[in-house]
Amino acid sequence: MKITTKINLLTTAWLFCILLIINVVVFFSFMTTTVNMEKNVLLQKTNDIIQELHTQNATTLPEDRLKSYLTEHSFIRIVSPDSKVTNQAISDKDLAEKIKYKFSSKSGSQLRTIRDEGGEEQVLIVRVPIMSHKHVIGTLEIGERLMGLEMSKDILVTILAFCTVIAVVLSLLGGRWLSNIIMRPIANMIQTMEDIERSGIPKTIMLHNRTRDELEKLATTFNLMIKRLQENSEKQKQFISDASHELKTPLTVIRSYANLIRRRGIQNEEITVEAIEAIHAEATRMQRMAEALLDLAASEKEMVLEIKSLDLISLCQSILQQFRNVYKREFIFHYSQDPIIVKADELKIKQVIIILLDNAIKYSSDKIEMFLEQNEDDVVIRVKDYGIGIPNKEIQHIFERFYRVDKARSRETGGTGLGLAIAKNIMKQHKGEIKIRSEEGKGTEVELFIPAS
Ligand SMILES: Nc1ncnc2c1ncn2[C@@H]1O[C@H](COP(=O)(O)OP(=O)(O)OP(=O)(O)O)[C@@H](O)[C@H]1O
Ligand SMILES: [Mg+2]
CATH class of the missing domain: 1.10.287.130 (Signal transduction histidine kinase, dimerisation/phosphotransfer (DHp) domain)
Structure with a gap:
């Protein structure tokens, strides 16, 4: 399933749940408020009737007086303590037959559902005791079919269902439209990646x-x-x-x-x-x-370096000793302090120093000097010769692979033009630097910077 469809379906399902909860709350609030309103109307009527009984100092009212309180589908009854109807007025005979009269010494109301051919219907019954000299002498009972409530309930359910359906449809359509906008760049990316995969060209x-x-x-x-x-x-x-x-x-x-x-x-x-x-x-x-x-x-x-604490002075001294043994040349070593320790890969640093000394031997015939200095941020190794030097315009190229200043001469010396490229890579791996200074005919000085540990 597409991610857009997934998001769309999930948000719509979530919206549907929220609407369902809201609908239930609205429905029940509506029902209780309406029933309460009806109940208040019936209670008001019972008050009026009891008032009239008191003013006339009677236990019953003439039927036409009671009838004036009736609505279209209701009944009014007065039930004596021995459970007999002493007074009544009825506008809905069917209803009066279905609801049994009952004596009660306490006020109360009741919502009942009755069935007839028209289907189910709600009936509200209110019972209020009639008092005389602190004694209950009867119960006034009013019952009424809640015709309007049934209709309003149906209308409300229809409206809520309709609104829910519209909201779900709008959410589905809107979600599709929005997710298309959001997903457009991703579709673009997928297209590009597919192109790359097909053609092999990045x-x-x-x-x-x-x-x-x-x-x-x-x-x-x-x-x-x-x-x-x-x-x-x-x-x-x-x-x-x-x-x-x-x-x-x-x-x-x-x-x-x-x-x-x-x-x-x-x-x-x-x-x-x-x-x-x-x-x-x-x-x-x-x-x-x-x-x-x-x-x-x-x-x-990008290989893993074997980083260890490295004593540069003894490393340089041992390399220089090897060179002195092989080449009968003068190698001078200067250092600012003892010891000078860095964290580096010993074999790699040794390789770089050999590359520099090899160049100094090949491209000079005088003494070769090596300097070792400890600075605040780094350690500097300098290899200096007094040989042929490098023309200014060539210096920028000498770290390139296979680059040799004098091809013919390099042939004699056996140079491949790879030494400095290798040295540069190794220094980069150590987060260090390699710099070169040279003057044609006077000599060359190469500096290695290794970050201080
Ligand atoms: N100390 C130096 N004095 C003069 N020229 C130098 C010096 N070091 C490097 N060069 C010039 O830079 C070029 C590149 O040096 P690099 O060490 O990369 O290659 P190479 O010495 O020719 O070959 P190899 O791969 O054997 O080291 C050399 O061919 C040379 O022309
Ligand atoms: Mg070289």
Whole structure:
């Protein structure tokens, strides 16, 4: 069942219940008020008759006097204490026969239902004792068919039923109309999602007018999600095209050298050695690139970091010692205090530092300096070299994947252009930052900011 139909049916059922309760209250209030009014009229009549008996100092009245108090369908009787009718006037014989006379020393009224060919009818009977010298000498009894009440009751029931039906119909129609208005944006969203599902192309929902409600928020969130998916899919496409392009170059080199050996044969030792050297270099490069690509993919995944307290000074010292052992270069380490502790993933931070030192080694030949500073908000690791530097206009691109300033030179140094992209991702995962300052011909300084724990 559609949600609009569900809401519509539920609200209408609820409205029907409310109307039913109201109808019952109205009906019973009407009935009691009307009966009470009739009762008051009859009591007034009994008062008048008793008054007349007292003024005439009699126990009965002449029949025509009593008749003057009668209405069309009623009777008046005086019943003595020995339960005998001493005086009566009747305008409705049938009624008088159906209601048995009764002596009563207490005032009271009674509503009775009688049946005849016309159906059911309500009869109101009022009994009032007649007193003389503090003794009850008889009961004055007046009975009357409530003809008007039956009719009014029928009219009232018809009106209430009619109004209830109209209200239910209006509620159903109005509910449908209102829920259509409310559900229109949702229908719009469903349509868009179905389109996406059918075509496989992400697309946003058109927001026609600003309603500032939950539905608009839903649509905006959906659009943001789609935008993010589009961006991701763009990035992925770009990555695949970059990666395949980068892998194609070494493959072309390998193939052309292999062809060369095929054509010239292995007899020519000089060419063979050159070809084997080139094939080996390119294969190594490809292997390195594949490793770097895997690293990059891992750094781009929103993966869980193994955050632990990390002593940066001992980490930097151990990395520098390894570098000193492998590269016969001068590495100088400066730090502002000891210890400097951060909360971070040790392996990832180590990877970033190695990427920076690797660049400094590749693109400089002088000493390499490393600075470690503790600030109020963050810890800064700086790697500084005095090498070739980066031209100003290139700096904005060097965090892009596969970007290398000097492609030919990078070929010699074996760079893939992925190091800084990986470093940037890792810093982003740590909610930190990476900044670079460089002057062509003078040197480069890369700064890592890790939030203080
Ligand atoms: N310290 C530096 N001095 C001069 N140029 C640098 C320095 N660091 C980076 N660059 C320039 O930025 C480019 C991108 O650096 P990145 O580390 O991302 O790639 P790469 O070093 O070429 O390859 P790899 O993936 O092996 O690190 C380099 O090719 C280089 O041109
Ligand atoms: Mg590098």
